[in-house]
C-alpha cells in the first residue's frame with residue numbers, strides 16, 4: 130500500500146513529478162483521496178510551513194514544495210469533489226488597493242490551500258468594494274489582506290470598514306512586511322499574522338477548526 134510518509138517527504142523535497150506519480154499510484158491502489166490529501170500532501174506542506182517559520186527553509190523551497198502540492202492536488206480535486214470532501218473553510222485573499230506586491234500574498238495562498246482551505250485569490254490592487262463583492266459571492270468566513278507599503282496600509286482599514294458596513298459576518302486577517310499586531314488592533318482586524326505559515330493557524334483558529 131502506498132506510503133503517505135513517503136509522499137509527504139517527496140512533497141517536502143519539491144519533487145513534482147514523483148508527487149504526481151505517488152498520488153496516481155495511491156489512487157490506483159484504491160486509497161481514498163481524503164487520506165492522500167491529509168496524510169500525504171497537507172502533512173508535507175505542514176512540515177514546510179513549520180520549517181519556513183523557523184527559518185530552516187526559505188521562499189524558493191516553499192514555492193517548489195507548493196508546485197509539487199499543486200501537481201498532487203490536480204489529480205485529487207475531481208475525486209475529492211465526487212467524494213463530497215469539502216474544504217474546511219473559504220478565504221478571500223488580496224493585496225490592497227494601490228499595492229502591486231504579490232509574492233507574499235501568493236505564498237499565503239499556497240500555505241492556506243496546503244492547509245485544506247479554499248482560497249479565492251482576487252489579486253493585487255484590490256479596492257475595498259471588491260473584497261466585499263468577493264466575500265459575498267464566495268460565502269467566505271475569512272477575508273485576508275496583504276500590504277507591503279506603508280502608504281497602502283490605510284487601505285486595509287478601508288476594506289475592513291467596507292466589510293463591516295456591508296454587514297458581512299466575516300473575520301478579517303492582515304499581514305505584510307510593514308504590518309503589525311498593534312496596527313491590526315487599531316483598525317479592528319480580527320487577526321494579524323507575521324508570515325504565511327502562521328496565517329494558516331490563524332485562519333483555522335478563527336474558523337474554529339484549529
Ligand code: B1M
Pocket residue numbers: 188227228229230231232233234236237273274275276277278279280302303304305306307321322323324325326328
Ligand atoms: Co517594492 N517595496 N516597491 N517592489 N519591494 C518594498 C516592499 C520596500 C520595503 C523596498 C525598500 O524600499 N526597501 C518598499 C516599501 C517601503 C515602505 O513602504 N515601507 C518598496 C517600494 C517603496 C516599492 C515602490 C514604491 C518602488 C517605486 O516604484 N519607487 C513600488 C510600489 C509599487 C506598488 O505596489 N504600487 C515597488 C515595486 C516593487 C516591484 C514591482 C518591483 C516588486 C514586486 C513584485 C511582486 O510582488 N510581484 C517589489 C519587490 C519585490 C519588493 C521587495 C524587494 C520584496 C518584497 C517581497 O516579495 N518579499 C521589498 C523589499 C523587501 O521586502 N526586502 C519591496 C518576499 C515576500 C515573501 O515577503 O511580501 O513580506 P512579504 O510576505 C511575507 C509576510 O509579510 C507575510 O507572509 C509572507 C511570507 O511569510 N504576508 C502575509 C504577506 N502578506 C500577508 C498577508 C497575510 C498574512 C501574512 O494575510 C493574513
